[in-house]
Amino acid sequence: MPLPRLRPVLNLTMFLLCLLTSITFASSPFATSVVSYNPQPGQFTSNPAFNDPARALGPPLGGTPAQPDNTKLVTLGREGGNITLAFGRPVRNRAASPGNPRALDLILFGNAFYVGGNPARRWAEPGIIEVSADVNNNTLADDPFYVIAGPYLLSAPAPTLLEALLPASIFAPGGLTILDNPLGPDTTTEGVYAYADCTPTLLLGDLDADGESDNPALDPARFYTSPDNPLAVGLTPFSGGGDAIDLSWAVDPITRQTVQLAQIDFVRVRSGLSSAQVSFGEASTELGGVAIVQPRSPADIAGPGQSLGPDGERTADDIIVFLSWFIAQRPLADIAGPGQSLGPDGEFTADDLIVFMGWFLLPAEEP
Ligand SMILES: [Ca+2]
Ligand SMILES: [Ca+2]
Ligand SMILES: [Ca+2]
Ligand SMILES: [Ca+2]
Known part of the structure; x- marks a missing residue:
């Protein structure tokens, strides 16, 4: 009877396959699970094409800098709507290195675009980004969240960032759907950063951000983990676009003091604009993926x-x-x-x- 003799081999094969699968899963550089999804009512929050939170997992689907792909996105609805995601591994707060000179750690992808292709004028639906470490090691997102503080947040007039964030948004009223670079139209320094859904997501393999892929077969885990420089106008060659952040930008929402985070386990994105203020259709933060930055040798082209x-x-x-x-x-x-x-x-x-x-x-x- 050859079958019983084969069974241990088959079992071992299955075991190894499962092990391999779990290793592959654990090493994904993208968000791997949805912890919670609490959209605020909006035009698309009851639309199955936009209300599946699993669309924020795995790699994003990109478009051209002037026209996004809207087929793999979850909407957060109007201000305050939020999603919390977890990763298969801790997200380290990386220091600057040749492969990651700006010490960036996470990249958030949405459906922002440059109006008419002009990188100084973007259609953006800013989302406020918060991060949390699983300090008590219970795998639940029940530890303090810290706010990634961009320039708008730090100038918010409310006494604490928490009050600035809740219940209204610092981007309301007005929606601020079209964001001009606050530093002016001609500078190369970017003034809009540290929020989700502000920078275009590029087509897989569009290495020079011209709207055409240079290698559609490129591994998304390499392309969408190489960050754009968020402090420079336009898109960094070899990046996949999206909004890259440094965990060192995190502040305590009560004290506004910078916190030192060695690593985080959860990211929460909160719709940061009031859709009610926009005269046409809906404006809301969308998310199509979150990636952990992987340092890329600048010579690996x-x-x-x-x-x-x-x-x-x-x-x-x-x-x-x-x-x-x-x-x-x-x-x-x-x-x-x-x-x-x-x-x-x-x-x-x-x-x-x-x-x-x-x-x-x-x-x-x-x-
Ligand atoms: Ca960092
Ligand atoms: Ca290209
Ligand atoms: Ca030269
Ligand atoms: Ca190479």
Whole structure:
């Protein structure tokens, strides 16, 4: 009877498969479970296409910078509506590193877009972001939440941020659906950051944010975990867009004092604008995914066969692709100026090559 002899092997195989599945699940860089979903009544909160909180799990679906994809989003409804999500692993408060120079930790994806493609003028439906660590280790989101404090929140007139947040929003009245860069139309410094649903989500593999994917087969876990620089106007090349935050921006909602968070386990997003103030249709925060930032070597620009986009490895493919950009004088290869100073200088010189090779040779960072 061969079958009984096979059974232990099958059992072992099943066990290993389950183990593998659980490992894959635990290592997902995206939110993995919905802790709670409490939308406030809005035009879309009873619409099955927008009221499934599971749409905030896993990677987002992106569009062009000027036109979002609205097929994988959950709406939070009007002000105060909220969702709380958990991850398969703690979200560390990362320090700055070559692969993550701005020390960013989480990226929130919604359906904001640049009006007419102008990055200084965005259609945004800001959501207030809060984070919490499972301090008492009971897997419940019953520990204090801290507010990611952006510039609007810190200037809110209420005595404490909690009062500024509840029950009305600091973005109401007026809806503030179209947000101009408060620092002006011509600066490269961004004044709108630290909120959800303010920055476009890009198409998978759109490495230069031109609205066309350069590699639709790129792993979403690599593309949507590379943060945009939230303090610079426009979208950082090789980022997937979305609103990136640093956990070091968290403040206590009562005292407004900065808190030191080594890591968090939960993120809560609260619709931060009053849909009632908008004269047409609905304005509400939407969420289509939350990613844990993964440091990406700036030299990891290609994978096997010189396919574009990071693959987590540094190989000859990366060097070949960089050299081809350099020879073609593509802006992506203008990464340095005189004395290997970082940033484009409009020239393609040995400085660019030296900086790239310096990045290539850096030790790998902890994922
Ligand atoms: Ca950080
Ligand atoms: Ca592109
Ligand atoms: Ca590579
Ligand atoms: Ca240069």
